[in-house]
Amino acid sequence: MGWGRVIKSGCAGMCCLIPMAFISFRFLNLTEGVTGGLITNIDDAIGSLTSSLGGIGILIQLLAGMFIGAVMIFLFPIHWCLFYRPNDVMLIIAVTIPWILCCAITSGLFAHTPRGGVHTSLAIGIGYAIILSLVYIILAVVIPFGFGTAILDGLLLGLTDLPYLVAVLTAVLEGTIVGAIFGAFIGSLRYKSKGGKEKKKKKKIKVKDEDLEPREMFVREVVEEVSTPTSDYCKNCGARLTSEDLFCTNCGAKK
Numbered sequence: 001m002g003w004g005r006v007i008k009s010g011c012a013g014m015c016c017l018i019p020m021a022f023i024s025f026r027f028l029n030l031t032e033g034v035t036g037g038l039i040t041n042i043d044d045a046i047g048s049l050t051s052s053l054g055g056i057g058i059l060i061q062l063l064a065g066m067f068i069g070a071v072m073i074f075l076f077p078i079h080w081c082l083f084y085r086p087n088d089v090m091l092i093i094a095v096t097i098p099w100i101l102c103c104a105i106t107s108g109l110f111a112h113t114p115r116g117g118v119h120t121s122l123a124i125g126i127g128y129a130i131i132l133s134l135v136y137i138i139l140a141v142v143i144p145f146g147f148g149t150a151i152l153d154g155l156l157l158g159l160t161d162l163p164y165l166v167a168v169l170t171a172v173l174e175g176t177i178v179g180a181i182f183g184a185f186i187g188s189l190r191y192k193s194k195g196g197k198e199k200k201k202k203k204k205i206k207v208k209d210e211d212l213e214p215r216e217m218f219v220r221e222v223v224e225e226v227s228t229p230t231s232d233y234c235k236n237c238g239a240r241l242t243s244e245d246l247f248c249t250n251c252g253a254k255k
Contacts, residue, residue, distance in 0.1 A: 009110035010123025013102055017124065018066045020098035025069030033091030034076050042068070073098055074132060077171040078178065080160050096178050103179030107186040117187030118180045125176030132168040 024030040025043065032040045046064050050057030073095055081092045102124065107117035139148030152164040160167045232241045239250035 005110060006119050006123050009106055009120040010127050012109065013106035013120060013124035014127045016106055017098055017102040017128075018070055020101045021069030021073055022062065022066040023069075023101070024073065024094040024098055025065045028090060028094035028097065030069055030072050030091070030094040033081075033085065033088055033094055034072055036085075069098070073175065074128070074168050074171055075156065076160060077162075077167060078174040079170070080162075080167075096175065099175035099179035100182050103176075103183040104186050107183035108190070111183065111187035111190065113191045114184040114188045117183030117185070120187075121176055121180035121183040124179070125172050129169055129172050132172065133165065136165055 029040075031042050043061070043065060046061050047057075050060045053060065076095060078092070078095055081088070081095050085091050103117070103121040106124065107120050111117040111120050136149060136152065139152065140146060142148065149164070156162055156164045156167045162170065233239065234241055234248040234250060236248060237251040239248055241248060
């Protein structure tokens with residue numbers, strides 16, 4: 001799998017992760033899980049606020065759900081869920097399922113080997129690690145005296161007991177590792193399927209070659225038989241003679 005294809009699959013996977021995060025937000029109660037039940041029905045609240053806007057309101061609700069779901073899976077690492085919510089199985093599923101679906105779908109589209117599935121998943125993780133790190137750097141540059149980064153670190157220390165960079169990079173790394181397992185599995189399925197098709201195709205071509213040989217021999221024999229004269233005619237009476245006859249069997253004239 002070339003680097004260009006890896007980068008292309010990584011960009012596609014990064015776009016795929018956002019709608020997968022909406023699934024966790026909308027159907028797996030991700031917000032309720034990470035807040036310990038403190039915040040509930042936030043999706044219904046957004047829907048109520050935007051219901052008067054019609055189609056635009058539905059679009060805003062979808063985009064808000066995608067954004068909130070993505071923020072949750074980036075800020076809360078999988079190990080945090082295991083340490084602080086060990087009995088909340090749905091929370092662990094909600095945090096991991098976007099990575100699993102994203103890596104599996106992207107590997108199914110771009111990867112043809114297990115290694116390709118792993119590379120695709122790593123490209124997704126590296127891409128998000130760069131973007132989330134740039135957010136921290138931009139805040140450090142834009143807001144003087146480190147107030148922006150201090151706010152982020154203080155917020156994440158209160159939520160996860162980890163500073164911002166450690167929390168987000170750990171979340172991305174753990175999600176990528178889990179997704180890479182499923183990406184490699186999907187890549188192995190595509191690799192076996194491709195190998196089986198090639199084997200079948202080669203076998204079919206071999207059978208065709210074997211069929212063509214006797215056919216060519218048969219055509220060659222027929223042409224030779226037609227081109228070689230096996231009989232003659234008497235010049236006196238026109239009776240048909242064979243190559244072994246020296247005299248005409250009908251009138252006795254010499255051949």
